[in-house]
Each structure stands twice: as C-alpha cells, then as structure tokens.
Amino acid sequence: MTKEEIRSKVVDIAKEKLGVEESRITDEAQYVKDLGADSLALVDITMALEDAFGTSIPDEDIEKIASVGQTVDYVMSHIA
C-alpha cells in the first residue's frame, strides 16, 4: 500500500467518524484539538484503523497518532 493510499483511507475514516468536511482533514489536523474528537471518538477511530489496516494498535500508541499525518506515518511503519 502506498502512502497516498494509506492517507486516503485515514481521511475517509476521520471523515466518517468525526463528521467533518474533507478540507479540514489536513496532515497537521489533530483529532481532538482541531477536529472535535472526544475520547470515545479516538477509540472508535483507532478500532477503525485496526480493521482497515489489519493491524493492532496498543493503547499506549494512541497518543502517538494525534494528527492525520502522524497516523499515516504510524500505519506506514507498522504494516510494512
């Protein structure tokens, strides 16, 4: 999977789970600070990422994926 393909999936997940417009979902956008996620939404996104990429994301890694860009990098380095 290319970085662009991963990014596109991550954006789809953020869009669906947070109900925000795609234009707001930039690499720098943080789920909580910029996109209005609460703790349950973060868990929901994490579970959706796990399903989409067939990987398991431990709880202690959730803080490492605070933004869309961080999420893409995290997925890149964990499914390769």
Added chain:
Amino acid sequence: MAMTLEGKTALVTGGSRGIGRGIALELAMQGANIVIDFHQNRVAAEEVVTAITAMGRVCEAVQADVGDVAQADDLVARSIMLTGSLDILVSNAGITRDALLVRMTDEKWNDVLRTNLTGTFNVTRAAARHMMRQKSGRIVLISSVVGLGGNAGQANYAASKAGVIALAKTAAKELGSRGVTVNVVAPGFVETDMTSSLDNEVVSSYLANIPLRRAGTPSDVAKAVVFLASEDASYITGQVLAIDGGLSL
C-alpha cells in the same frame, strides 16, 4: 396497543429459561427479533425459538459460554448478523453457587464471578462497540436486589450482581454521548428454576418481607426490561430499577 419494538433486534443472554426466557418472549411480543444464548439446555432454548418464531419474528438460539471472551464476541457478532443491527442487549445469564462466606470455596467464588460479572462485561463490551458506531442502543443488565443489600450464603452472587451495577453506571457515562443507554433491573424473589430449589421455610420468610405479599414472575421483570429498551425510556440511563414487590425497602 402498538408494538413498541417493531423491527428492533435484541440479544438476551440466558434467554432459554427463567427470567431470561420471560424477557425474550416479552420483547418478541413487542415486535423485536431475538437472539438467545444457552449454555447447556438446548431443548429449552429451542422451545423458546419455536414460540418466538410462531409470533412471526426472526429468532435464533446460539450455544455460548459468556464467560469466555471468544464465545461472547461470537455471540454478539451472530446477533448483529441476524438482521444487520443489534439494538438491544439484555445481559441476564447468571448462575448461583451458594455457600456461607467461611465455607465458600475458591471455585464457587470464581465460577459465579466469571459467568455473572465477567460474562456481562464480555457481552456488554462487544455490543457497545457496535452500538457506539450505530449511535443508538439499549443495554439492560440484570442484577439482583441481593446486589444492593447482600444476602447470607451468596457472597459470590451478591458481589457479582453489585459489580454489574457499577459496570452499568460506568458504561452509561461512557456511552451516553453516542445515544446508548445502560440501565439495570434488579429482580427480587422471582419464581424460576433458580429459586425452586429453595426450601419452603426460606420461601415463606421471603414472602413475609415482601410488601406486595407475593413472589415476582418473569413477566413482572420482563415488562420493566421492555420499557427500558423502548424509545419511551430514551432519557433514562445509569439507573437501577428494583422489581421486587418492595422487598428491598
């Protein structure tokens, strides 16, 4: 009267006998499609499926030990597959292994906690994952008045049922923002297989302490569950409703 649960799907654990059977039948009466699980008694479970199917609902019985994570997850997954959504979870599966505290074996303690509390946690977690994404759902956990007041000979059962109440209150706080309500029904003395083994003296002493002067029936409990599972109860969450004829007063 209009059916209040038309088109909804409910999972009732321990739905083949006793209170769970009464709840499954009452939910079906109100229009819900039903999945019940059973642990050992397949014949009783199939009898419930036959009765509910005869009402024109979709109904399936699944063998599962809710204390086992994989089986509980699978049970909830199959419930979702039945019609594509799971709207109502009633966690009712429970066992008793009575003994006075000083004589209670580790095995009796662990067995009861595993089925009643861990089992409830297992199915609640699995259902909550689905309901939070669905942004709606009704979870009703069956506790007991002994979970409120304790009961001699039931340290394990009472502790498990008190644990269920705290689990429900926590889940209510976590899931409220997703339109999922979580409430508890705490039956008192109800005539079922579970209580039929009690000797007459114990039964008489219970009855003497019930202001309404009779034992409860599975239907008494089921009607409260139907209400909490309905749209009418949409602003009620984290509550414990004792269905006990006043026993716990």
